[in-house]
Structures are given as structure tokens and as C-alpha cells.
Amino acid sequence: MLHRSFHKAQKTGYKAGLCCLTENPMRKSLFTLALALAALPFASTAQSNNPLLGKWTTLDDETGRAMTVVEIYPAQNGTLAARIVENIAAPPTCSKCSGSNKDKSIIGxxxxxxxxxxxxxxxxxxxxxxxxxxxxxxxxxxxxxxxTRLRVTGCKGPFCRTATWQRRE
Known part of the structure; x- marks a missing residue:
């Protein structure tokens, strides 16, 4: 098959190589899918054993009371992100937020x-x-x-505070 592709490439003016695999739209799709599937184990392995991943209960800074359940998950380019997945005792909407989060549900x-x-x-x-x-x-x-605990330190200007989250079982 590669031999035929090489001759086809010579006739059409293409250089031999990947061009023959990707000139046909169906072959291009299959080739792209194969590359993505081949890379998948490497991407998930890097994050799957990260001890920060999973669900955490956020605690009120002043009272220590459970407020929400947050899930930390792998995001783009090897980064992590976290979102609220359950509300325990927090206000249901972000009434004090500005912009697109104003008055939106905190879930998600x-x-x-x-x-x-x-x-x-x-x-x-x-x-x-x-x-x-x-x-x-x-x-x-x-x-x-x-x-069993996670310390998240955030800063606004020169002032920093640390919040403690507790791992969910």
C-alpha cells in the first residue's frame, strides 16, 4: 500500500510521506483519530495518580462549617481546575459575583x-x-x-489567606 501511495504521490507531485495518508478526507479522519487514541494513555496517566484530584468539602474560614463540595479535575495543558458539585450550606447563587457569574447557581x-x-x-x-x-x-x-486536608492559599494584592478543604470519602 505504501508503494502505491509513493507512486501516487510522484504522479500528483506530492512528496512521499504523510501527505498520502491525509489527502483523502476519510483517511485523514482515521489518521487523526489513531493519533489521538495513541496519545490518550500518556495524557491520562500524568493526571490520574495526582493526589489533588477528587472531591473535597470546603470549610467556612471562620466557623469551620462545611459549605460546599468541590471537585478538582484535570484541565487543559496539564493544569488543574475545580468546580462546585454540591451545595451544603452556602448561598445557592453567587449574588455578590460580578460579570457572567452574577446571580448564577453556584453548582457547576x-x-x-x-x-x-x-x-x-x-x-x-x-x-x-x-x-x-x-x-x-x-x-x-x-x-x-x-x-486528608487540602490547603488553598489565595492572595489579593499583598494579602493572603489559606482555606482548608477536607477530602470526601
Missing amino acids: MPVLWNIRNENGNWGGGNGLKPSTGDTFRVRSVELAENG
Whole structure:
């Protein structure tokens, strides 16, 4: 088959190589699908054993009371993100948010995004605290107490606060 493709390439002026695999729309689709499937195990392996992934209960900074359940999941380009998946005791909508999140349900709302691994430390990116509508820069996301707690440190200007989340079973 490659021999025929090579001769076809010579007749049509194409150079031998991938052009013959991708000139036919059906072959191009199959070739693209094969490449994507071949890369899939490598992409999922990098994130699947990440101890930050999963569901966490957020705790009120002042009372320690459970507020929401947040899911941390792999996002684009090796980053992590988190969204609210269950409301326990928080206001049901983001009334203090601005822009597109104003008065929207907090279920499904992103609370962390673009969290990057830099030399083994997770941080960077941004966050949203729906109860206040504040956005912040994420300084760090760190496991604590043998992986049962997560400390999320966010900063607004020079001021930083750390929230503690508890792993869900």
C-alpha cells in the first residue's frame, strides 16, 4: 500500500510521506483519530495518580462549617481546575459575583482554574470565592494531614489567606 501511495504521490507531485495518508478526507479522519487514541494513555496517566484530584468539602474560614463540595479535575495543558458539585450550606447563587457569574447557581461554578505544577508545587492560576464574589490569585494548593486536608492559599494584592478543604470519602 505504501508503494502505491509513493507512486501516487510522484504522479500528483506530492512528496512521499504523510501527505498520502491525509489527502483523502476519510483517511485523514482515521489518521487523526489513531493519533489521538495513541496519545490518550500518556495524557491520562500524568493526571490520574495526582493526589489533588477528587472531591473535597470546603470549610467556612471562620466557623469551620462545611459549605460546599468541590471537585478538582484535570484541565487543559496539564493544569488543574475545580468546580462546585454540591451545595451544603452556602448561598445557592453567587449574588455578590460580578460579570457572567452574577446571580448564577453556584453548582457547576468554577472556583479554581489554571492551577499549574511548578517544580512539584501546585499553584498559580486564579480562584473565586462565591460567598463574597472575590477573585484571587492562587499562591499554592498543598496536601496536609496525610492527604486528608487540602490547603488553598489565595492572595489579593499583598494579602493572603489559606482555606482548608477536607477530602470526601
